Amino acid sequence: MDSRIRLDRIGEVNLNKYGNEMKIIEYVNNTNIVVEFKDGYKNQVWYSQFLEGYVSNPYDRSCYDIGFLDEGEYKTKLNNKFTPHYRRWSNMMSRCYNVKTHIKQPSYIGCSVAPEWHSFQVFAKWYDDNYYWIDGNKMCLDKDILLKGNKIYSPENCVFVPERINILFVKHDEYRGNLPIGVVLHKRTVKMNNYKAMVSDINNEPLYLGVFDTINEAFLNYKIHKENVIKEVANKYKDTIPMKLYKAMYEYSVEITD
Numbered sequence: 001m002d003s004r005i006r007l008d009r010i011g012e013v014n015l016n017k018y019g020n021e022m023k024i025i026e027y028v029n030n031t032n033i034v035v036e037f038k039d040g041y042k043n044q045v046w047y048s049q050f051l052e053g054y055v056s057n058p059y060d061r062s063c064y065d066i067g068f069l070d071e072g073e074y075k076t077k078l079n080n081k082f083t084p085h086y087r088r089w090s091n092m093m094s095r096c097y098n099v100k101t102h103i104k105q106p107s108y109i110g111c112s113v114a115p116e117w118h119s120f121q122v123f124a125k126w127y128d129d130n131y132y133w134i135d136g137n138k139m140c141l142d143k144d145i146l147l148k149g150n151k152i153y154s155p156e157n158c159v160f161v162p163e164r165i166n167i168l169f170v171k172h173d174e175y176r177g178n179l180p181i182g183v184v185l186h187k188r189t190v191k192m193n194n195y196k197a198m199v200s201d202i203n204n205e206p207l208y209l210g211v212f213d214t215i216n217e218a219f220l221n222y223k224i225h226k227e228n229v230i231k232e233v234a235n236k237y238k239d240t241i242p243m244k245l246y247k248a249m250y251e252y253s254v255e256i257t258d
Contacts, residue, residue: 009024009027009033009047010024010025010026010027011023011024011025012024012050014050014051014053015053016053016054016055016056016057016060017053017054018057018060018061018062020037020038020039020057020059020060021037021038022035022036022037022043022050022055022057023035023036024050025042027047030046030047030048031046031047032044032046033045033046033047033050035050035055037057037059039057039059041057041058041059041071043055043056043057058070058071061118063089063090063093063097063120064093064094064096064097064098065097066093066096066097066113066118067089067090067093067113067118067119067120068118068119068120069120069121070119070120070121070122071121072121072124072125073121074086074120074121074124074125076120084127085120085123085124085127085128086120086124088123088127088141089117089120089123089124089127091141092113092117092123092141092153093113095108095111096108096111096112096113096153097113107171110151111143111151111152111153112151112152112153113152113153113154114152114153114154114155116154116155117153117154117155126155130159130160131160132160132240132241132242134162134237134240134241137162137163137164138162138163139160139161139162139163140160140161140162140163140166141153141158141159141160142158142159142160142161142165142166142169143157143158144157144169145159145161145165145169145245145248145249145252146158146159146244146245146248148252148253159242159244159245161241161245162237162241164204164233164237165233165234165237165241165245165249167200167204168200168229168230168233171258179195179215180215180218180219180222180256180257180258181219181222181254181256181258182197182198182199182218182219182222182223182226182254183195183196183197183215183218183219183222184196184198186211194211194212194213195211195212195213195214195215195217195218196208196209196210196211196212196218197209197210197212197218197219197221197222198222199222199225199226199229200229201229202229202232202233202236207225209221209222209225216256219256222254223254223256226254227252227253227254230249230250230252231249231250233249234246234249234250
């Protein structure tokens, strides 16, 4: 290779597929060049990869234009399979920033991820510090039991919970219509409308609470039973879940505006 070509190619600038600028700072031959990004990250690649933009940078906003992999010990794949850390992180990002997810699950519209968790490495470290196992239980990442109504996934407000607990707080907004949670319209006659209250019991089986003349009466019965069920489930898991989760469940208040 002519040394003049090597010198000419040093300093060449291009953008990778995420739009980040990179510059050739070393050129040995077509299969051995070093590029440097503006953030200082360096990568040894082929010249053809540089030309086509296929040069990775762990600071690329590669996950829905928000998340980045970052530099650190945590891997996205082991033995050609995505790691639990990466699956959980990418699913969280999808809930907040994937339009296709919002179409299927509109309850996630308006949710976001705290800036520190835009980094996969930071999230993965939190995962290791906070994940726990309960035999026979699928674990879920929850954002709004510790802080009711919260829409931001963050280290302060998120907690891992058994799926049984997570189900307790699913509201199914897309099916409820305009009535309060736990209340449905019950037509007894053509001229008289009444309101039926139902709740899921401690075994997640539907429990019929009765028919009531007003929405408020129906909701109040639902509220009493729902809060008792949450306390019962909290007591069942008391010795296996974090105390902050147990406390949040015991203090949880069901509101007519939920």
